[in-house]
Amino acid sequence: MKPAPFTYHRPRGLAEALATLADVGAHGKVLAGGQSLMPLLSMRLASPEHVVDVNAVPGLDGVEVTRDEVRVGALVRHTDLERHDAACTAIPLLRQALRYVAHPTVRNRGTVVGSVCHADPAAELPAVLALLGGRVVAESTGGRREVAASDLYVGLLETCLRADELATAVVFPVPPGRSRSAVVEVARRGGDYAVCGVAALVRVDDAGGVDDARAAYVSVGDVPPVLDLTEPMRSGGPDAAGAYAVSRLRCEGDIHASAEYRLHLVGVLTARALREATA
Ligand SMILES: Cc1cc2nc3c(=O)[nH]c(=O)nc-3n(C[C@H](O)[C@H](O)[C@H](O)COP(=O)(O)OP(=O)(O)OC[C@H]3O[C@@H](n4cnc5c(N)ncnc54)[C@H](O)[C@@H]3O)c2cc1C
Known part of the structure; x- marks a missing residue:
């Protein structure tokens, strides 16, 4: 057209x-x-x-x-x-x-x-x-x-x-010193818009502990949500932070993914991004 x-x-x-x-x-x-x-x-x-x-x-x-x-x-x-x-x-x-x-x-x-x-x-x-x-x-x-x-x-x-x-x-x-970051995504093909993506930012203290951890999400909701993941990260590590993100966010389904699959990705990719950022 x-x-x-x-x-x-x-x-x-x-x-x-x-x-x-x-x-x-x-x-x-x-x-x-x-x-x-x-x-x-x-x-x-x-x-x-x-x-x-x-x-x-x-x-x-x-x-x-x-x-x-x-x-x-x-x-x-x-x-x-x-x-x-x-x-x-x-x-x-x-x-x-x-x-x-x-x-x-x-x-x-x-x-x-x-x-x-x-x-x-x-x-x-x-x-x-x-x-x-x-x-x-x-x-x-x-x-x-x-x-x-x-x-x-x-x-x-x-x-x-x-x-x-x-x-x-x-x-x-x-970001302040000692900050580390990672971005991970799932897309149907390289270069496509993400079905779900996570950008994570973690600040570590002198002993390598977590001072601050947060993540922002791609293709989740109408505006990019940002979650403070410091507490779950401290208490249970990346998997606990992933589970926390799943409990806090809502996803919509579309032709690319169901709401359930996208929310599943929120958990998996949150943990993966945090692991990558702190590796
Ligand atoms: C095939 C394809 C795949 C893509 N995949 C992705 C992807 O995976 N991830 C991704 O993030 N993006 C993707 N994009 C979008 C791409 O990143 C665009 O460059 C971006 O969305 C818009 O930037 P632009 O300069 O082209 O803006 P334009 O297309 O020129 O404008 C976009 C909008 O922003 C407004 N705007 C632009 N500049 C200003 C300004 N200075 N002040 C006020 N308003 C302004 C315009 O009025 C318009 O409403 C894709 C695009 C294509 C064509």
Whole structure:
């Protein structure tokens, strides 16, 4: 199918992009990598009157790494971040998750910020952002604000960002020292969206004990859930944490998996991710 007709805008600067978004309001959509938006338009699951392509806006393609955070601009592609050694050394979880995002061709074009904004619960990066307690920088003609991941996701494919806002960056906090992470998934084929996935972050103390353990989930619920697994991890290890996760989460069935199978995966993958992170 072909998209419904729309007016295409290609602003050349941030101020022009924000002014265009303010003009078109709820009738417009930002186009970044197009890896999620274009299929939606082509299938007419979305039919905005205006598409605002931000690819010609300068200054949005940087990755900044400091001691405390990794800041990723709106035009940084998945591949750019995956190959960014300083960012992935500061937060190994980024590369651990990015290798599961689709295929290289999609990662070459799709953006990190686009994935975060698309708010697909089957995507890896919203879960990573939620697990790390990150935030999104949103700009409009009215100013700039920062939205915490815990406030960002309000429903399936839905964030609290306004139609006139452009997410100019996403900020991933660097986990404290002695943190270790792992991402594990089950997908029907390599590169497919996960039937279920788990990103785990564990902080160990000097004696190797568990200071803090938490996990975020992919393809579980409408928004990425984050669980504090510290107590079950301390008392019974990864298997106890897996059983705890099963007791706390609810899954839906779909054409890829029944609710029961997906919940079974929650338990198995939670234990596996924690084992891998602490190995
Ligand atoms: C075959 C295939 C397989 C895939 N598999 C996976 C997978 O396994 N895991 C995974 O995580 N993803 C997967 N994806 C999606 C891919 O990661 C996309 O790149 C990502 O979802 C969206 O990024 P984008 O830059 O392409 O955004 P776009 O498609 O351009 O936009 C997506 C949405 O986000 C909004 N948006 C984008 N950027 C901004 C911004 N800066 N500010 C405000 N709103 C914005 C758009 O308006 C739109 O609503 C797959 C895609 C394809 C085509």
